[in-house]
Amino acid sequence: DAGVTQSPTHLIKTRGQQVTLRCSPKSGHDTVSWYQQALGQGPQFIFQYYEEEERQRGNFPDRFSGHQFPNYSSELNVNALLLGDSALYLCASSLVAAPGNTIYFGEGSWLTVV
Amino acid sequence: DAKTTQPPSMDCAEGRAANLPCNHSTISGNEYVYWYRQIHSQGPQYIIHGLKNNETNEMASLIITEDRKSSTLILPHATLRDTAVYYCIVRVAQGNTPLVFGKGTRLSVIA
Numbered sequence: 001d002a003g004v005t006q007s008p009t010h011l012i013k014t015r016g017q018q019v020t021l022r023c024s025p026k027s028g029h030d031t032v033s034w035y036q037q038a039l040g041q042g043p044q045f046i047f048q049y050y051e052e053e054e055r056q057r058g059n060f061p062d063r064f065s066g067h068q069f070p071n072y073s074s075e076l077n078v079n080a081l082l083l084g085d086s087a088l089y090l091c092a093s094s095l096v097a098a099p100g101n102t103i104y105f106g107e108g109s110w111l112t113v114v
Numbered sequence: 115d116a117k118t119t120q121p122p123s124m125d126c127a128e129g130r131a132a133n134l135p136c137n138h139s140t141i142s143g144n145e146y147v148y149w150y151r152q153i154h155s156q157g158p159q160y161i162i163h164g165l166k167n168n169e170t171n172e173m174a175s176l177i178i179t180e181d182r183k184s185s186t187l188i189l190p191h192a193t194l195r196d197t198a199v200y201y202c203i204v205r206v207a208q209g210n211t212p213l214v215f216g217k218g219t220r221l222s223v224i225a
Contacts, residue, residue: 004157031210042116042201042215043158050210058212090157094210100146101207105157 004106006091012112013081021076021109025093032074035090043090049074086113116216118202123220132189134219136202139183146207149187151198192223
C-alpha cells in the first residue's frame with residue numbers, strides 16, 4: 001500500500017459539466033502530481049503542485065486546474081468536460097528532498113463523460 | 115516523448131524468472147532508470163530504480179549495462195500476480211521531475 005488515497009473511485013459526468021477529484025498524499029510527502037491515463041495508453045503528466053503552487057505542467061488545456069492545500073492534499077478540477085476527458089486520473093506524491101525522489105501513485109479515479 | 119524502448123509483450127512460465135529488457139540509448143549522466151508496473155485497473159506500482167550499479171530489493175533485481183544504454187528488470191520467480199504492464203522510465207532523481215511513460219511491456223505469466 002503506497003499510502004496515496006484518491007476519491008471518488010468512479011464517477012460519471014455529462015459533457016459540459018465540471019468535476020473535482022481529490023487526493024491525499026502519502027504521509028510525509030510534500031509534492032502532488034496528477035496524471036491522466038486514457039484506455040490502452042500510459043499515464044500522461046498533467047501538472048504538479050509543491051508549496052501550494054503549480055510548479056510544472058504538461059500539455060493540457062487550462063480547463064484542467066488544481067489546488068494544493070496547507071496539509072499537502074490536492075484537488076484536480078476539469079471544466080467544460082468533453083467526451084475525450086474520459087480516463088483514469090491518477091494522483092502521485094513524492095518528497096522533494098528524499099533520496100531518489102521516488103514517486104508513488106494512488107489507485108486512481110475513473111471518470112466517464114457521457 | 116518517452117526515452118525508452120521496450121518490447122510490447124512477453125510471456126513467462128509461472129515459477130520461472132521473468133527478464134524484461136529496456137533500451138535507453140540517449141540516457142544522460144544524471145538520469146536514473148525507474149521501473150513501475152500497472153496491474154489491470156490499478157495505479158502504477160513502484161518497483162525499483164538505479165543509476166549505474168545493479169540493484170535488488172524484495173520485488174526484483176535491476177541490471178544496468180556498463181554503458182548504461184540498456185537495462186533488464188528481473189522477477190526471480192514469477193507468479194500469476196506478476197501479470198501486468200511494466201514501464202521502464204529514465205528520469206532525473208531530483209527536483210520533482212515528472213515521469214514520462216511509454217507504452218511499456220505487457221507481461222503475461224502463464225500457469
